[in-house]
Amino acid sequence: MHASAPAAFLLALSVVALAADEVPTATRVTNPITFSAETKTRQDLVQVALGREPADLIIRGATVLNVFTLSWEENQDIVVRGRRIAWVGAAGTWPGACMNIYDAKGLWAVPGFGEAHKHIESTFLSPEWEAALVVPLGNTWTTEGSHEFSNVSGPHNVEFWLIPGKLGSPLKIFPSLGSATPPSAFEIGGGNYAYREIADFVQKNIEVQGLDEVMDWPAVSIPSHPGYQRIWEDIQGARDNRGVIEGHGAGLWDIDRINAFAAAGLSSDHETRLAQEAWDKMQRGVFLELRDENIERAVPLFVQKGLKDWSNVSLVTDDRNVADTLKAGTMNTHIKLAIRMGAPVEAAYAMGSYYPARHATRIRSWAPSPRGATPTWCS
DSSP, X not given: OTTTHHHHHXXXXXXXXXXXXXXXXXXXXXXXXXXOHHHHHHHHHHHXXXXXXXXXXXXXXXXEEETTTTXXXXXXXXXXXXXXXXXXXETTOOOSOOSOEEEOTXXXXXEOEEEEEEOGGGGTXXXXXXXXXXXXXXXXXXXXXXXXXXXXXXXXXXXHHHHHHHTTOSSEXXXXXXXXXXXXXXXXXXXXXXXXXXXXXXXXXXXXXXXXXXXXXXXXXXXXXXXXHHHHHHHHHHHTTTOEEEEOOTTOOSHHHHHHHHHTTOOEESOOOSXXXXXXXXXXXXXXXXXXXXXXXXXHXXXXXXXXOOTTEEEOOBSOOHHHHHXXXXXHHHHHHHHXXXXXXXXXXXXXXXXXXXXXHHHHTOOOOTTTOOOSEEO
């Protein structure tokens, strides 16, 4: 029995080697589906990554920030096919061919910046003009917390935010459905979101992130409140379809209400006013979306407390008009501010790119149309 084991082991190795080198007979699939454009793109990227298909561009020799390990990797090649990155690794080691090589020695490449919470509608710009404003500053995607347009034309809200991307606008926009549609139980307008509306939007549009800014805390916390039924239908409509449920915890800084906020399943807060409030909320699993003065207050306390893992923190501009953006910048400025307040450099970049994308779990599986895509790198 023992004597035959090596022979069996060698046979197994030979089978594995054969499987790796030869194409097996196709497995029979009943009623095969037609692959989507996204699946076809990823199939193509596989071939490029393996060097079987040429690349369109190599960005050669950059120092790349790896936000997964929070480390800088020197002398890296970024291999691009179309508008996607197919391969990243040591310069000159990719096995494929490319006629277009950009010398990036001495340059630093970081992921494209993104916001977990912003109201583009507050800028009074349409999505394509928002792109013209923020893409040159490094922003490549935004979660649009739309509750103004939804109260004007609720049924067409998502359509309004997605059409520009389908027509070639480079900024990726992920609508987050306004829970304040209508703003209170005593108002009516051009939109009314309850369970069916939230569920339908999330089911039909993978770009829709979920439910935005649950801000009517009395309606959430008081069962006799006239808005109780509708706001909890909104919450369940998002949860039943794996949508992200964003919170708005203004004035909720005592421990009891912070625990209740988290218990409701409200996953984030961009309204922390006090540094200790931000710490207490983060300790209870609430994803922080810090803006302006909140960055200045919270980050020094986090440094003082010796925060080791910054992945539950992100940076946002929330409401910012065009004049302020032209004067003060956008996420690029917030990243610099977080660094100035003491945040580790690598974590600050991740707070403006990877961490908010990881929080918005639906974003991770979404990819733009070929015309509307932008590379997820900048230098």
